[in-house]
Amino acid sequence: MLEFRKDIFADERDDNLKEVGQPTQRQDMLGHVTGTSPYYDDHRFANLLHLKILRSPHAHARIRSIDDSAAARAPGVKRIIRAADVPVNLNTLLSLIQFGKDDEPSLATDIVRYKGEPILGIVATSERAALEAVALVRVSYDQLPAVFDVEEALKPGAPSVNPTYPKNTFEYYNKYDHQKLRYGDADAAIAQPDIVIDERYQMSPIEHAPTETNGSITVPDTNGRYIVYTSTQALFFSLDTSAKINAIQSNQLHFIGGTVGGGFGGKVDTLTEPLCILAARLIGAPVRYRFSRHEEMQFGSPRGGERIYVKDGVMKNGRIIARKVRAYFDSGAYTRLSSYAVVKCAAHIPGPYTIPNVHGDIFCVFTNRTPATAMRGFGVTALDFALECQMDRGATAVGMDPIEYRILNAYRDGDMKAHRREAKNCALIECAQVAAEKANWPLRDEFRKMSSRQGGGAAAHAGAAADRSRAPASAAPVRAPATTPTSTPQRVAYERPAPSAPPPRPAPPAPPPRNAPPPPAAPAGSTHGAPRFSSVFGTRRR
């Protein structure tokens, strides 16, 4: 099922290792297979209390009044926790790394902004008693207009979701409502190519669906400390967030995690710990706050929906000369981590390809739905879906094999990326070649011989694009002239060779004018142009 291709990049590797590379069994395997590995919820405490949350039934509403008097008298109820009880009610997760403004309350005060938003907590002697008391709370609401579509949310007159960002977009660098990426001149380039492909893609929201739902248990310790058993994916992230919201010192908290029943990004948000700790502090007894499956599915933050528009300018020879991406991340009602993913998405444009003109505008948009959060491939998964479907359309449009089309446009060592850093340590071409070979997907000879280590960056300027044979492993690294990392790429002329010849790879940041004719296929080992090796870019691990 899994096999290695140790022959590829062997000259860059030291394979003389003893423990690294071995299929060693996990040290915790015995515990896992005998059911004795401890999860947070396997810790048992006498007199454990249970916290349950009253949640908003509306996507957007003003809270007129809350009557919890009947709930307070209900059997087993120990304490009602209201917004006023939370020492620092407003927080944003990335305040820990000084990114973004506090915009999300632990418990809603006057307005609820998504269906499921927490309003108050009830601590009782059993989960059932807590749930029955929650049902006794009477809240009267004035419903407000809500918005669920990312592009509707940006229109004038749309309901304002989040008062910290009243225009429904996260604010970047105190000046922009989106993250920009600008490289070359995509608008000018897209006016000229043979083919323009303009498409809209929609990534669906996704539930993390962990086997173990989010949860935590807080136990008062001696000397003013609290032990917190948790399912978190990020121990100190959750600890520091909890300390901030509770306005206590971080060393008053002792977080113990461990075995986790699935995370996938859904256990970074610290959804239960702050209120669980607050309850234990207010009452002085152990408290558990765990999500039911229904809460996990409906109110645990999902992967957000992302809408992505991609516009490519493609030449008949298969070269993509411009790519424009406009994307909207549906953050839900609050920021959580979507603002971060937007920047990561911008960095990922235009995918693993060398395209001389790239333009990106990425928005983090607030809507009246459950706040979205990190999930496996955060900021990238949806973009990869859009870009790779777009690549398929491009190949169809120019009549090329889809793998050859990708290899032709693939980034190589020394190429300049759109975020203005030189590509190095590339291996996209090799992955495509060996997967095609394994799947009996025929590739033309010249595409089977191309290499990530050749034909990139400055070598492309020198007309070495035709030297596509893979360099022999024994060849000495040759230092190629480096491109200036911050140079502004210029539009260059793109020649169209005869269909039989492999199309040349134009260099992205090329100094104009350049009109190298498509050179004939060079023999293997030719010094025509400069062969490129990873050592050109500095240290190579041996």
Place this chain on the structure above:
Amino acid sequence: MAKHRGRGVATINYPIGMNLGGDPSQALVHSNPSGKFTVALSSIDLGQGMKSVTRQICAETLGVPVEDVYVDTADSDTGPHCMGSFASRGTHRVGNAVMVAAREARAVMMEAAAEELEVDPADLETDGRGSIQVKGAQHRSISVRDVAIAAQFRQGKTISGRGIFLVPLSDVDPETGEMSPATCYAHACLIAEVEVDDETGEVAVLKMTSAYEIGRAINPKLVEQQLVGGSWMGMSHALYETPEPYYPDTRNGPRDFNEYLMPGPGDICPHDILVLERPAPDGPFGAKGPGEMCANPVLPAVANAVFNAVGVRVNDLPITPEKILRALKARGGAAAPARAR
């Protein structure tokens, strides 16, 4: 009415670690007086194998058998700071921190051994089986256990090490987006073969073939579990899952696993995986991280295979039978597109 076969491809890369860096992890390594080592981390093993990966990296760096290393995780009182288990950062960031700590501990261990053997530490090597010996003179050796006893009770040395790994935070140019998002990237190509039923709109994934370049497979079994599990998740994203089936309409959302569609065991297909290793200059033994990326190529590869099979493109995920049937109806039936060659 018929079943149509098609195949689609996707090639992707994936950045390792938090975007822009600025996400440190620390590790502490120390020996007990029997020469058994403990790695203390606050990092979380989510099941992906953080403990195994750091354990093997520590053993390799120290030059001791993996059985002599135990990794303790997820305790804020004993484990030093770690940003967390996300962003494909575990192997790269935590692995590097463990490597730094293990190097420091190894240096003390070799010093203590040199004192016992009355040689220069530079003349010593570990055999990886629990002994330290003079290079070229294997008969002059001492066990790691005896070195630990000597260090603790006679020499007064602590065989321990501290490690931190931090990729410094990059600025972002607000106007151009110029930035240093990541120090290394993993790569993949995945080919999916599907069968589409033009009567029911159902898609069956028949086979996947993939190649992953991940720098270094620290533990091939753990790599395999990630890649197989990730491809299942990608297939599920492509064809089944969502809490909002008519997004942005919020209605008809599933509330539990009875209503939330996911592929079952019968929907899993054979998957041939090839692993390539082009070491990352700053990875521990060159390792990158396969954790997140392995779901990503499946989504577009399946979508492209559907097109290849019946000639319709579905741009909105998930690709449900309903969407396929509507697209087929609009197109006037299924037909394979013209092949390039």
